[in-house]
Structure formats: C-alpha cells, structure tokens
Amino acid sequence: MMVIGITGGIGSGKSDVLEYLHDQYGATIVKADEVAKKLQKKGTDQFQQIVELFGADVLDGRGALDRKKLSQIVFSNNDKLLKLNQIMHPGVKTEVKRMIEKEEKKGTNFFFIEAALLLEDHYEEICEEIWYIYVEDDIRMQRLKYARGYSSEKAMSIMKNQESKDAFFKNCDRVIDNNSTFLETTEQVDDIMKTL
Numbered sequence: 001m002m003v004i005g006i007t008g009g010i011g012s013g014k015s016d017v018l019e020y021l022h023d024q025y026g027a028t029i030v031k032a033d034e035v036a037k038k039l040q041k042k043g044t045d046q047f048q049q050i051v052e053l054f055g056a057d058v059l060d061g062r063g064a065l066d067r068k069k070l071s072q073i074v075f076s077n078n079d080k081l082l083k084l085n086q087i088m089h090p091g092v093k094t095e096v097k098r099m100i101e102k103e104e105k106k107g108t109n110f111f112f113i114e115a116a117l118l119l120e121d122h123y124e125e126i127c128e129e130i131w132y133i134y135v136e137d138d139i140r141m142q143r144l145k146y147a148r149g150y151s152s153e154k155a156m157s158i159m160k161n162q163e164s165k166d167a168f169f170k171n172c173d174r175v176i177d178n179n180s181t182f183l184e185t186t187e188q189v190d191d192i193m194k195t196l
C-alpha cells in the first residue's frame, strides 16, 4: 500500500483532490481535520484538556465544543493555537497510524491523508510522498469567500498560521497547480497516478 500526504494552505482544494482520488482511483482517503473533530467530542481526553485550558466559554448550550468560538480564539493568539496543537496533534497522528495499519491488512492500494499541517507535524515519517496543492493566496481567499462565506480577515488569520508557499515548494515531493480549472488539476493528478 502506498501512503501519500496531500497538503497545502486553507482553501487550496485539498478536499476536492481527495474526493477525486477516491472516486477515480478507489483510494482510501482520510482528512486530519475530521479525525481531530472526532477526538474533540464531549467526554474525550482532548475535550477535557481543551475545557481545562480555554474554560467553559468555548462550549455551546449543550456542553459540546463550539468550534467557531475556539477558532476565533486560536487564530488570533498564536500561543493558544500552539497549545491546542499540542493537545490535538499527537492523538490525530496515532489515529492516522492506526487507520493505515487497518487499511494495510485490507489490501488497500492507495491511502491518502490530507491536512494543512503535514509538514509541521512531520508526516513525511509515515508518507512515501507528500503532494502540495498550490493556489495563490488571493485566489484561495476568493474561493473561501464564495464557498464558505469567509471574510478576507478570517481567511488571512488562518493563512498566516500556516506554512508559506516557499516552504511547501521546498519540502513537498510533488506540486499540483490548482490555480486554474479543476479539470486541469485532475489532468495533473492523472499524470502522476500513471507513474505510481
């Protein structure tokens, strides 16, 4: 089984590329954001630690994590973001490794793990290759505004907590340019898949 990482900044189209790999190539796909969300459910170790650190202010009326509130706090305070990362990232990686083992036993051909933070969290340790989905900041901002209703300020506050384009170019094994149409992107993906 080949384990491949898909990375890039927020709004670069990682989820769309992942979906294409699943639909077109039957790949097993995992999003680190989704793994993190499961680990933040009420009652988990991570949930307890988040409440201890951030207080009951980050809970909603039902006592579950209010992600919007937590998002506002951590993306405007780097120290708090680092602390949240320390709570979340080890558990996410352990869970991803467990999924990889499970898929290996099932005889899966391709396993793709997607996250904006693969480089910071050293996923090269578990991935044979890391692919960078490259889109310029202004285009990402436009797409996030249209698709998720993000303001430029919100998009920018997240972007500045992620790797720079230069770091992605330098450290990733392949670059997929998703600045233009998605059809052009899938052609690049197909060309790579032919070589694997």
Ligand SMILES: CC(C)(COP(=O)(O)OP(=O)(O)OC[C@H]1O[C@@H](n2cnc3c(N)ncnc32)[C@H](O)[C@@H]1O)[C@@H](O)C(=O)NCCC(=O)NCCS
Binding pocket: 009, 010, 011, 032, 033, 036, 067, 068, 070, 071, 074, 081, 084, 085, 088, 089, 092, 115, 116, 117, 158, 161, 162
């Ligand atoms: C801050 C939180 C509560 C915001 O939740 P929300 O539902 O509003 O957004 P969502 O999880 O879909 O994330 C949106 C995007 O923000 C970016 N992002 C998320 N976490 C981080 C982070 N720690 N550092 C930089 N960018 C991040 C990613 O591009 C992500 O796709 C949530 O992202 C979170 O708990 N993050 C910490 C866990 C984490 O680092 N997850 C990423 C993979 S390990």
Ligand SMILES: Nc1ncnc2c1ncn2[C@@H]1O[C@H](COP(=O)(O)OP(=O)(O)OP(=O)(O)O)[C@@H](O)[C@H]1O
Binding pocket: 008, 009, 010, 011, 012, 013, 014, 015, 016, 017, 033, 116, 143, 144, 147, 178, 179, 180, 181, 182, 183, 185
């Ligand atoms: N080539 C493209 N042309 C136009 N829109 C695109 C293109 N690629 C992706 N998009 C759109 O841009 C938006 C952001 O893409 P997507 O949600 O896949 O980003 P992401 O990298 O997964 O973000 P995140 O880091 O939050 O997980 C989506 O609405 C997506 O459909």
